Amino acid sequence: TTTSLSPEVIASGWTQHINRFIWVSNASARSLISRGVLPPVTGMGTANVNRLMIDAQLTTEIFGALCPGMPERALELADLPIRTTSAGYAAHAAQFYAALYALAPLVPADLSERDKAIWLFQHARAYLPNTSKSADICDVVFADFLANPDPNDWERTRDLVYQRYQLNAVANGFRYRAWYESSVNFASGIIALLYGECDYRKTVRIGTCSGWDSDNATATLGGMIGLMLGSSQLSALFPATNFSDRFWILRTRDNLPDYLLSDSAAEDTFSLMGERMLDIIERQITAAGGLIDSDRALWLLPPANTPSTSWNPRQRDDARSANNAIRRAGGTVTPSSSVPLGNPGGRGVPWVSYMANAVEGNFAGREEVDGDSSFYCSLGAAIPPGTEVVLSVVYDREVHLDAVRFIEGERYDDGVVQGGWFEGLAVEALQGGSWNAVPTTQSVALDPVAPFQLIEFTLASPILARGVRVRGLPGGVNRFVTCAELDAILVESAPPIANTWDSNGDGVRNVEDLYAWHAAPADLTGDGVVDPHDRVYQEAAVRWREWNDMTNGR
Known part of the structure; x- marks a missing residue:
């Protein structure tokens, strides 16, 4: 039931469960934990020489899934888990993916699939500092993607990444560390996101063929598109395939519960995992000011905020x-x-x-x-x-x-x-x-x-x-x-002010807030535009649990 993880809780969890099938920075962090070192020092350069590898960006995007429509909360929850194994630009790459997962439910439905990918990219990019190597990777890949006359020629951009960050890295002010480093693999993930255009098959194919440590970004982006589609739509893409729901976790991890006592070959299912996550998700929604109608199984996510580095917990700590x-x-x-x-x-x-x-x-x-x-x-x-x-x-x-x-x-x-x-x-x-x-x-x-x-x-x-x-x-x-x-x-400066449905600031959500919104319209959907969608969103909050009346135009 714990959501915000302390250094001690993370170290204890690793000690109990993560002892095999770990490599590079994960292995370094685990070795440090065995000596009594706690996060975030396990991911700092003074203790962990592998902190700039890929590790954090393939294990922490789940925090975005736990915070649908709330990338700021996703970054807060993921902060210490990310820093358990990474620092600097490698941490920024992991933050990008956590934000991406949180943003997935907010993608405007009326956009083309290509524009959905661009929307996701631009919003997640806004949480990274312009000084970061990961930001440079984002900007270089995106610029070449836009300039490319052939939307299917992802290999052109992949070649550019190889030239800039591997072959001629030193001449460009960088260092290529290994095929399993953060940077080139983050670049391949951005390539798959943009050129894949939110098409599951296309995205996974591009990610897989990109090389380097290609299975990781591929899995991350496949999972994100799965969040957008839902399991039924995803399964429909493969009508001849019967996907297994069972999960054999004890093959690689220790001392985890067995939820399938009658099944000798598995301990859990993805469906059960999803059900267990619902309580965490709903706690995040209500804590951020969102609304839940359990009778109708409806969520009204809290108003979105304009993405920026001011929401990044690393910027606030640095300041x-x-x-x-x-x-x-x-x-x-x-x-x-x-x-x-x-x-x-x-x-x-x-x-x-x-x-x-x-x-x-x-x-x-x-x-x-x-x-x-x-x-x-x-x-x-x-x-x-x-x-x-x-x-x-x-x-x-x-x-x-x-x-x-x-x-x-x-x-x-x-x-x-x-x-x-x-x-x-x-x-x-x-x-x-x-x-x-x-x-x-x-x-x-x-x-x-x-x-x-x-x-x-x-x-x-x-x-x-x-x-x-x-x-x-x-x-x-x-x-x-x-x-x-x-x-x-x-002394910490005042945190950024989150958007709220309390438009008149009286501490109460009621029809007066709708009047106040009409007097001073504001962007509540996070799309950067003030339009009728924002009014509908404000009205939905004011008239929450009147869903049937609203959908029938009353």
Whole structure:
């Protein structure tokens, strides 16, 4: 029944159920979880070298299916699951698919099949930052699709993708990593979406023939079109085929319920899965302001919002990072350590700049340099026993913060060196030219074993400060610490305002809202146009449960 998943719930679920038939970033994340590392650090570059592979974009689109017509909620629900295995532009690719699934029920029925594909693409694209490599992929593929005189020549665009992102990747400012990376496979998915024109057979054929890790985007897009068609219409495309509804999940996953006790070869059915999902879906609809008529099995989805990156939870988190915000504003961020420069011998790096470069939470999604994701390590500084290590980040201006985020690096106990952690942590803020202890609530206790801990110290109340620092005794025989990021977390700005049927803002949904809508018409369907469809939508909300009267013109 849990919908919004915590780091602990995700880690527990993986430990219980996901232990076999996993590869690349999924395998890396699972290995990290076995060491006590929690999401989202399992998907950060400092811990997971495979975070830019395809993994997240083939496992998280289901959150869009759970939020029909509500891509903003889909992105919220999918956020931590996506970041369990991915970061940067790979996370953006996964977000695109989650949004795509949520948008599927909103596609205007009067569009041609080609225009439906374009509508879906453009709306999902709007949630990605223009700086992202995934946005570049979207824009390059879409531009070539529109310029192509032959709507069936998808191979022309596929060749362009190969040239730009694989063969000549470096010359174009990118890096080709592997046939199972996020980028080329995301591109092949966009090709199949656009050239497939929402035709199931055509889309699946193009996706399958695109190459690279082609089964994954193909399955994702096939599932999306299945959502649009429904099982009956999809089955009608294959009249000679009797599709199985049974599912043998225990072949690849562990400790899951058996819903078919009398069936020795399967444990579940897709129909049963769908029934179990209905409660989650209806909770999402009502939480977003939608309406449900159980007697007539009807949903009235909440008013749609104009797609934009302001709804992307990664943008909002990035905006709260002082390390990012100050640099974007043209300011300076100055990290420092109280111990002299050491020589960690390949165990992290000795340069403090790495603990304040903000790559761990950056929303931009640009091509990454793997080395930038390393962590600061004080090994080799040779400090006396009982000496505290103090790590600081100072800004060239005051910031309004309500938390301090500390992300630890790797821990070592390899028979050669032992250390990499703090025995305890105290938080201080630079105010009025002096460092002062500030009362905080710590998100999790320091773990005596697990590496890469993310700890958020929430202040009792927001403060103005020019810097933050943490201090404590270093752990281990060799007395050293590691730090992937130390950041002041800014007070969150007001979230975007969602569309509502309460047009007059009095907190009540009634006929007065219909009058208010006529006085100031608004786009409620999310198609970017204010027209009679929006009036009908407003009236449907005001006259909910009068469906028979409405459909009969009364």
